[in-house]
Amino acid sequence: MKADDLQAELDRLWSKVNSEPDRDPPPLPSSGEVDAPIREASLEALHLVRRQRETESAELKHLLALKEQAASEASERLKIVQAENIRLRQQLNRRERASLDEAVALSAKLEESKAGLRAQEDRFSQEERVLRDIAEKTRQQLAAETARWRELEHQWGQREQQYLLEIKEAQALLSRAEQAAGQADGRSRKSFDDLRTAKGAVEATLGELLKERQLRDAADKERARALEKVAEVEAHFDELQKLWREERQQWQELWDREHASWDARKQELSGWEERLRKERESGLAGLRSREESAARLTEQMAKNLRESTEASGRLARLLRGLRSGRDAASVRGRRLATVGLAVALVAAAAVPAWLWMTRLRLEPVWARAVPVENATALAFDGDHLWVAAWPGELVCLDGAKPDQVVSRVRVDGVGAYHPGALTTGASTLWSVDTAQARLLRHAANDPALPRDIWPSPGPAPLAVAYDGKQLWSYDAVTRQLYRHLGEGPQAQLQTFPVALDVVPTSMQWAGKDLWMHDSKGRRLLRLRIVGGAVEAADSLALPADVTSAAVAWTGEKRSLWTLSPAPAAQGGALVRRYELGGR
Numbered sequence: 001m002k003a004d005d006l007q008a009e010l011d012r013l014w015s016k017v018n019s020e021p022d023r024d025p026p027p028l029p030s031s032g033e034v035d036a037p038i039r040e041a042s043l044e045a046l047h048l049v050r051r052q053r054e055t056e057s058a059e060l061k062h063l064l065a066l067k068e069q070a071a072s073e074a075s076e077r078l079k080i081v082q083a084e085n086i087r088l089r090q091q092l093n094r095r096e097r098a099s100l101d102e103a104v105a106l107s108a109k110l111e112e113s114k115a116g117l118r119a120q121e122d123r124f125s126q127e128e129r130v131l132r133d134i135a136e137k138t139r140q141q142l143a144a145e146t147a148r149w150r151e152l153e154h155q156w157g158q159r160e161q162q163y164l165l166e167i168k169e170a171q172a173l174l175s176r177a178e179q180a181a182g183q184a185d186g187r188s189r190k191s192f193d194d195l196r197t198a199k200g201a202v203e204a205t206l207g208e209l210l211k212e213r214q215l216r217d218a219a220d221k222e223r224a225r226a227l228e229k230v231a232e233v234e235a236h237f238d239e240l241q242k243l244w245r246e247e248r249q250q251w252q253e254l255w256d257r258e259h260a261s262w263d264a265r266k267q268e269l270s271g272w273e274e275r276l277r278k279e280r281e282s283g284l285a286g287l288r289s290r291e292e293s294a295a296r297l298t299e300q301m302a303k304n305l306r307e308s309t310e311a312s313g314r315l316a317r318l319l320r321g322l323r324s325g326r327d328a329a330s331v332r333g334r335r336l337a338t339v340g341l342a343v344a345l346v347a348a349a350a351v352p353a354w355l356w357m358t359r360l361r362l363e364p365v366w367a368r369a370v371p372v373e374n375a376t377a378l379a380f381d382g383d384h385l386w387v388a389a390w391p392g393e394l395v396c397l398d399g400a401k402p403d404q405v406v407s408r409v410r411v412d413g414v415g416a417y418h419p420g421a422l423t424t425g426a427s428t429l430w431s432v433d434t435a436q437a438r439l440l441r442h443a444a445n446d447p448a449l450p451r452d453i454w455p456s457p458g459p460a461p462l463a464v465a466y467d468g469k470q471l472w473s474y475d476a477v478t479r480q481l482y483r484h485l486g487e488g489p490q491a492q493l494q495t496f497p498v499a500l501d502v503v504p505t506s507m508q509w510a511g512k513d514l515w516m517h518d519s520k521g522r523r524l525l526r527l528r529i530v531g532g533a534v535e536a537a538d539s540l541a542l543p544a545d546v547t548s549a550a551v552a553w554t555g556e557k558r559s560l561w562t563l564s565p566a567p568a569a570q571g572g573a574l575v576r577r578y579e580l581g582g583r
Helices: 004-016 036-181 186-321 328-358
Strands: 361-370 375-381 384-389 393-398 406-412 419-425 429-435 438-443 452-456 460-466 469-477 480-485 492-497 506-508 511-518 523-530 533-541 548-554 557-565 573-581
Touching: 036 186, 375 429, 375 506, 375 557, 384 419, 384 573, 393 460, 429 460, 438 460, 469 506, 492 533, 511 548, 523 573
Parallel strands: 375 419, 375 548, 419 460, 460 506
Antiparallel strands: 361 573, 375 384, 384 393, 393 406, 419 429, 429 438, 438 452, 460 469, 469 480, 480 492, 506 511, 511 523, 523 533, 548 557, 557 573
């Protein structure tokens, strides 16, 4: 039963119990059925249920009132929170706008400060020029004033002497006048007049002398002020001159360092040229000896061919003579002789063919002029050609169209940087700074800022190569090939002596071979490491103008790129590509 139905039923029962007195009560059961105590108990039970119901109703109403009050308070708090949120949001917006305005004002002030700094620098340079002019003019004026002052001093001295003479003459005249006054009264007036005249002359002379002294004091004060101004100008000029001397000393130290490095480079180049001349002479002698040996081999081959031809003729005559009455043994003998002759002919012809097939050779593919001045090194990463320029630039070129520049950056923030060698691998570039004998690691996507810099193992690094795991470098003074087990100054080194007289400008690993461009012998060397030593497996002559070379696999073939200076009329550099044949 629902609460409302229960309440209605209780109200109905209570109305029956508390009926009005004039109203006829309902018929009661007989005394035999229900007695008075039972009726009273029923009434008490009804009263109890009625009180409980009223109590529960009051509690429910109180709870509903509390709920409505809590809901209204929550609504009020929600409104307050929403208003506070709106206020905070508006305040945040105002602060953001104020911060933005402040940033804009700060940027404008910064621009004004930069402009003011530039204007101040211009004013400083202009003031320096003006101060120099003022100092020079002041010196000239001071010299002129000094000369004039000396002249005036000389004139004042002469005037003082003249005034002293006049005073002495006046005194003498006064003494004579006094003597004459004692002798005659008539002459006293004249003497008195003479005395008055002399006194006036003396007073005029003393007044003139006082004026001269006042002018002299004023000139002394003016001269002192001029000397103070000149001293201030000279102090400022000395300070500027000191700053200029310090800057000049810094530039002089930089020039001396660069000049010393250039002198060392010049001496090294002169030594290289001398060794190149000797190596060229020895190479020419070796070439002549190889030509002589090739001529002797050709002569021997021709002799062998003539002998084999004569043997073939004799065999043919023998076969014609024995055409009749041949037996099985003679047939086998002739067959063996024929096979032996054929083997001899094939062996004689296979020697030059094997020599031609196994020697290194170049097959030109194309040549392109690239817009890079003072190019020093070349490397290939599989897609792009990287060219290093002596002023400190790294240029990325399209591998298929080298005349198209992909990127060009200048390495700054590392001091004097002059790259002499370059290699690539694993999205990384390594360069050799020959100016300061150090190695640099660059990211291929941002080579302007080196990721790491460390000194080279030797004092004169020339070339660098990457084998896919470790970095290799060659030094011209120690004549050793270094394998870097890691990178940085703390990396371990493994050395391999190089007994060859070479001056490499580039190295690349291709397969198991180390390819080196020898600028001294103008050749391409294929090196192998055998038993901890470096040996030359093969060599190939290159054009005399090649300054750097790069070898890499392109598909199933080896390709060679060379870097040379372009003709003077074109400028820049020249890149050639070859297919590298041979075993």
